[in-house]
Amino acid sequence: MKYITLFIIIFVLWLLITFNLETPNLIVGALVALLTSLVFGKSFLKDSKKFFQLQRYFWIIIYLVIFIWECIKANLDVAYRVLSPSMPIKPGIVKVKTALKTDIGKTFLANSITMTPGTITVDIIDDEFYIHWIFVSSKEPEQYTNKILGRFEKYIKRIFE
Amino acid sequence: MSDTISLIFIIIGVVFDLFGCIGLIRLPDVYNRLQSATKSVTLGTCSILFGIFIKYGFSAIGMKALIAIPLLFFASTVAAHALIRGSYKSGIKLWDKSVIDDYKDVQK
Incomplete structure (x- = not known):
């Protein structure tokens, strides 16, 4: 099959x-x-x-729209950081936990994180993502988990799991 | 009409590529440079390809440009991930003003 x-x-x-x-x-x-x-x-x-379940395609379209919007917004943010003379960056590697189970879901989540500027996935160990972030805005794990993953995780869960 | 729209997309793409290159020069270390080198440039190049798709529509050229977008997308994300992990594993230090490093703990 x-x-x-x-x-x-x-x-x-x-x-x-x-x-x-x-x-x-x-x-x-x-x-x-x-x-x-x-x-x-x-x-x-x-x-x-899963390829033949039509509601997944519906979620893919919604996900793509949100993803492109986030991507443009975040690119403008990085452009601002790069161009401003004082260069307001605060880089670091943070650890976030994901609720996704399947490998393909994790792959797509990691790729989405990498594509939104400001964050690159460095490594995935079991259900923990290590993410290099150009501007670490808070020290609280809950807050930044929500900030990095929250936008995409629920859609990817609906698409792939 | 479609010429104008495609021109707008291509100009946006070139501007983002330019931002990516400026970032590549200005940012302090490998990790931050990868941020701008892989992503602003990917969005810029995807935008250029989309502009070409709008100009040529559903023809041989347009479809090739449209299919190149997801391919470029996956290639650049995987390349960024491999480069950043490889540079960490081979011992390149983070910038000295970095605020946090959780990845250090799992390296031992």
Whole structure:
């Protein structure tokens, strides 16, 4: 089942990239997709049923909108820090705990944290994220956990778990 | 009309790329430089690619630009993560005005 799902995804991606519906192109695409899905199918998602649950796509769209908005806002914030003459930065590495269980959920949360400027995920050990933060605004773990993770965690939970 | 919109996106992208480069020069240490080098630049480049997508629409060029956005996104986040972890593991110190370092404890 998960081999077929992966095959379909790769094949559609191939069609979009080449943007060409002639027969030779389709055959080459199918061969490449078959080969790739045979090699990498083992390490694909454990539970490919989730691909066919439509409410997850709804949450992905909402998540993308929020994510892009946060990304732009935070980029402006970093631009301000970089450009202002006194350079108001206060860097440090903080530890936050996440409630997510699955590997894919943690991966996406880590990537989202890395993409919002000001924070980079340094390491994940079990359910603890180590995050380099350009402006550590408070010393209280609850406050900064909420500040870093709170925006994304609940949506990622709905999408991947 | 779509030319104007795509031009606006491309200009925003170039400006963010510029901010990223300024940050790369001004910020004090590896970790802070990675912050601006990977992220402002990623958002800027994604914005340029989106501008190209708007200009060319659903054609061969436009679709390639649109697909490059998620690829660039994942590549740059994973690269940033690998670089920052690698520099910590190989013993590069944090900036001396850093306020907190929780990661130190798990290194032993």
